[in-house]
Amino acid sequence: MDTPTKLDVLVDILKDAPDEIFIQPHNVPDPDAISSSLGLYYLLNHKGLKKVRIVYDLEIEKTNSLKMLELFKVPMIRAADAHTLGTEDWAVLVDAQKGNANITDLPTDEVAVIDHHQYMGNQGYRFEDVRPETGSCSAIIAEYYFENDIVPPREIATALLYGIFMDTSDLTRGANTLDIDMFYKLYNLADIPMIAELRGNEISKKDLALYAEAFKTVETYDELGFLRLTSSNDSLLGAAGDIVVSVAGVNIVVAYAIRDTGVKLSVRSTSPRIKANDLVRYLVEGTGVGGGHDHMAGGFIPIEKLTSDRLIDTFLKHRAIAFYEGAGK
Numbered sequence: 001m002d003t004p005t006k007l008d009v010l011v012d013i014l015k016d017a018p019d020e021i022f023i024q025p026h027n028v029p030d031p032d033a034i035s036s037s038l039g040l041y042y043l044l045n046h047k048g049l050k051k052v053r054i055v056y057d058l059e060i061e062k063t064n065s066l067k068m069l070e071l072f073k074v075p076m077i078r079a080a081d082a083h084t085l086g087t088e089d090w091a092v093l094v095d096a097q098k099g100n101a102n103i104t105d106l107p108t109d110e111v112a113v114i115d116h117h118q119y120m121g122n123q124g125y126r127f128e129d130v131r132p133e134t135g136s137c138s139a140i141i142a143e144y145y146f147e148n149d150i151v152p153p154r155e156i157a158t159a160l161l162y163g164i165f166m167d168t169s170d171l172t173r174g175a176n177t178l179d180i181d182m183f184y185k186l187y188n189l190a191d192i193p194m195i196a197e198l199r200g201n202e203i204s205k206k207d208l209a210l211y212a213e214a215f216k217t218v219e220t221y222d223e224l225g226f227l228r229l230t231s232s233n234d235s236l237l238g239a240a241g242d243i244v245v246s247v248a249g250v251n252i253v254v255a256y257a258i259r260d261t262g263v264k265l266s267v268r269s270t271s272p273r274i275k276a277n278d279l280v281r282y283l284v285e286g287t288g289v290g291g292g293h294d295h296m297a298g299g300f301i302p303i304e305k306l307t308s309d310r311l312i313d314t315f316l317k318h319r320a321i322a323f324y325e326g327a328g329k
């Protein structure tokens with residue numbers, strides 16, 4: 001008998017689900033999270049699992065993410081609208097892991113995880129496929145198709161290809177051979193004009209005004225760049241950081257937004273000397289939470305940890321510079 005594939009193992013576990021199966025990506029799903037969820041949704045349906053839904057928490061903010069839902073008719077619902085979701089249901093986490101700040105712990109039993117972020121340890125899962133060396137979760141899901149000789153429908157191939165594009169910044173950020181192999185395989189099946197359409201919907205007019213405001217706040221210190229955004233939009237923060245890191249001479253960016261609840265951080269690094277995840281953990285040490293990849297990471301410091309006599313801008317710049325100087329240039 002052939003060795004069962006990862007998908008076979010997962011499906012075998014999920015067949016025993018007492019009620020519904022929820023695929024849950026991280027909160028404020030981005031293109032990689034959306035395409036991974038959609039890709040897995042199709043696979044589970046294809047394997048005969050019928051009571052499958054995709055659920056997420058918080059608002060989808062980015063224009064391209066919203067466009068994906070429309071173009072690919074992604075059946076995602078917000079946790080607040082999932083009225084039948086309960087403790088009897090099972091969840092498969094995608095592009096996220098339990099215990100990370102970016103995912104809400106819903107009442108479901110999280111029986112499985114498929115992710116490409118840093119491994120957080122087994123949180124009671126019966127199925128784990130965590131590959132931090134991979135640049136996108138979409139590439140992992142794409143492999144489930146090809147490994148099982150399932151041809152992804154054109155729209156799903158397109159969504160997965162776009163997920164790889166976005167999470168690896170066009171194969172230039174943290175991409176490994178799996179991303180590249182899957183990129184090549186999906187490319188032949190995908191609808192490229194649809195990708196072009198998504199590309200043409202990455203920023204809204206409102207975003208542009210916020211960017212314009214944020215870019216005025218940019219300060220640099222050697223290879224370090226700082227940006228402060230006045231918006232509660234999480235995904236804009238990372239996208240604004242991506243633009244600043246593309247500035248000549250700037251290789252590390254700390255982008256942050258101050259909210260009523262605390263400070264949201266997004267860190268980017270193209271420097272081999274400074275890892276974004278190490279830097280963000282240093283910034284939030286003792287005050288908040290943070291993590292991510294070598295090239296992109298995020299964090300949060302709750303408001304109660306900030307005292308009025310420690311100005312947040314100064315605090316973050318001071319800590320980032322201390323880390324940067326200490327990393328022995």
Ligand SMILES: [Mn+2]
Pocket residue numbers: 032033095116135136137167
């Ligand atoms: Mn991802």
